[in-house]
Amino acid sequence: xxxxxxxxxxxxxxxxxxxxxxxxxxxxxxxxxxxxxxxxxxxxxxxxxxxxxxxxxxxxxxxxxxxxxxxxxxxxxxxxxxxxxxxxxxxxxxxxxxxxxxxxxxxxxxxxxxxxxxxxxxxxxxxxxxxxxxxxxxxxxxxxxxxxxxxxx
Amino acid sequence: xxxxxxxxxxxxxxxxxxxxxxxxxxxxxxxxxxxxxxxxxxxxxxxxxxxxxxxxxxxxxxxxxxxxxxxxxxxxxxxxxxxxxxxxxxxxxxxxxxxxxxxxxxxxxxxxxxxxxxxxxxxxxxxxxxxxxxxxxxxxxxxxxxxxxxxxxxxxxxxxxxxxxxxxxxxxxxxxxxxxxxxxxxxx
Numbered sequence: 001x002x003x004x005x006x007x008x009x010x011x012x013x014x015x016x017x018x019x020x021x022x023x024x025x026x027x028x029x030x031x032x033x034x035x036x037x038x039x040x041x042x043x044x045x046x047x048x049x050x051x052x053x054x055x056x057x058x059x060x061x062x063x064x065x066x067x068x069x070x071x072x073x074x075x076x077x078x079x080x081x082x083x084x085x086x087x088x089x090x091x092x093x094x095x096x097x098x099x100x101x102x103x104x105x106x107x108x109x110x111x112x113x114x115x116x117x118x119x120x121x122x123x124x125x126x127x128x129x130x131x132x133x134x135x136x137x138x139x140x141x142x143x144x145x146x147x148x149x150x151x152x153x
Numbered sequence: 154x155x156x157x158x159x160x161x162x163x164x165x166x167x168x169x170x171x172x173x174x175x176x177x178x179x180x181x182x183x184x185x186x187x188x189x190x191x192x193x194x195x196x197x198x199x200x201x202x203x204x205x206x207x208x209x210x211x212x213x214x215x216x217x218x219x220x221x222x223x224x225x226x227x228x229x230x231x232x233x234x235x236x237x238x239x240x241x242x243x244x245x246x247x248x249x250x251x252x253x254x255x256x257x258x259x260x261x262x263x264x265x266x267x268x269x270x271x272x273x274x275x276x277x278x279x280x281x282x283x284x285x286x287x288x289x290x291x292x293x294x295x296x297x298x299x300x301x302x303x304x305x306x307x308x309x310x311x312x313x314x315x316x317x318x319x320x321x322x323x324x325x326x327x328x329x330x331x332x333x334x335x336x337x338x339x340x341x
Contacts, residue, residue, distance in 0.1 A: 006212040006223040007175075015162070020155035035157075036165050043174045046222050 003052035010046070011039060014059050017126060021060065024123075025067045034070060038063045057109040060127035064119065099146065107142030114139045163227075170229035176220035178229035181206060186241050186336075187306070187329045192233050195219055198251030199233055202304050204325035218256035237306070243336065246273035248307050257303060260286075264298040271312045274337040278316050300324050306333065 018038060022031040041062050100108045106128060113124045114135075125135035170178045177200060179193035191206035192199070193215055200219065203211050215223045232250070239245035254262050267285045271277050279292040279299070288294070299310040305325055311333040315321040323330035334340040 004216075004221045006216040006221055008212055008224050009209075011224065015157045016154045019157050019161075023155070032161055035161060036168055039165055040168060040172060040174075043169055043172065043222060043224075047174075047176075047220060049221075 004046075004049050005052055005055075007043060007046055010042075010055055010059075014056060015039070018059060018063050021063055021123065021126075022067065025064070026070065030070065034063070034066045037066045037070075041066065054105050054109060054128075056129050057105075057113070057127045060113065060119075060123070061109075064113070100142065102149070103142050103145060107138050107145065110135050110138035111142035111146070166224060166226040167228045169224050170226040174222060175224055175226065175229075176222040177201070177215045178224060178226035179211075179215065180225055180227045180230040180234070181208070182234065182237070185237065187325065187332060190237075192230055192237070193223075194229055194233060195253045197253035197255065199304060199307060200253040200256070202306055204305070204329065240306070241336070246337075250307060252304060252307070254303070260294070261298045261301065264295055265302065265304075265308050268299075268302075268310060268313065269308055271309055273309075274339050276312045276314050276334070276339055279313055279321075280316055282313060296322070309333075312337075312339065 015035075019031060019035050022034045022038070026034055038059070042059055045062075100111050103111065109128060110124055113119045113127060114121070119127075121132045121135045121139070124139070125131040125133070128135055128138065130138075169175055173196065177193045177195050179191055179201065182190045182192060187204070189205055191201065191203040191208075191211050193201035201211075201215060212223055236245060236248050236250060240248070254265065257265065263286045264282060267282055268277075279295045280289070283289055283291040283295045286295075295313075299313055300322070302308055302310045302324060305311070311323060311330045320327055320330050320334075331340060
């Protein structure tokens with residue numbers, strides 16, 4: 001349990017930037033509900049965290065999931081019916097995440113946020129507590145490592 | 154940095170408490186007659202009253218004892234706030250609150266249970282309490298229990314005085330002990 005800050009400190013450190021992110025991604029009207037959804041999800045999962053690292057990337061991942069889920073809920077059913085199988089309903093991140101398990105945490109977060117969630121590098125940089133340039137480097141280092149692993153298999 | 158509107162912030166804090174996912178919901182009462190108090194409740198009941206809280210230290214302490222899901226949620230403390238208010242204005246002589254002492258060691262719990270029987274406006278001594286828990290020579294240990302009381306005011310350690318009637322000590326400072334005993338009419 002060591003290293004996991006009390007939820008209050010976690011919430012206070014991230015609430016402003018999470019709200020800003022949600023407003024950009026989902027619009028001002030939807031952002032309020034998504035804000036609550038994001039932090040309630042984070043709260044539910046918080047007791048199962050094993051360490052307090054990368055909490056920022058973690059909460060941005062949850063926020064992105066909340067946006068994706070809300071968009072899926074809102075999608076008209078006619079559009080859903082033309083899709084051939086349920087498989088395609090899965091957001092890319094669910095396919096990507098297991099493949100990246102062995103990457104170092106920062107590279108993994110960058111790869112998942114970039115290719116799983118299609119986030120811009122400036123947002124990923126913010127999520128990782130660094131900057132756009134560093135996020136770009138982490139993502140490409142992660143991709144290089146994945147290629148190498150694939151070749152070795 | 155985007156400021157989170159108060160309404161949105163409060164709404165989340167209330168929803169978090171209502172979700173049953175918090176280990177501790179707390180609030181800081183800024184202007185009670187005995188100064189600033191941090192009050193915390195768990196699912197089981199009142200689990201913390203702290204004088205002059207240093208927020209970071211208090212939060213770490215709560216997280217250590219109860220788990221990391223600790224959040225300020227004023228609404229969850231409505232009942233506690235009301236009872237304390239009634240007590241401070243002399244309208245309440247006994248608290249009707251569930252108490253959570255599960256993070257408190259066994260011996261401490263026994264002493265605090267005995268302490269809880271000391272009525273409003275009365276005092277007892279460290280030695281008497283020690284004898285009542287079957288450890289007549291443990292007056293000093295009883296002093297330690299009082300000093301570490303997680304729920305001062307509600308568990309009335311201010312009603313414990315020295316054998317000669319002196320106030321001896323108080324975790325929240327002697328001024329407060331004196332104020333509380335005067336409020337209750339136990340000191341003139």
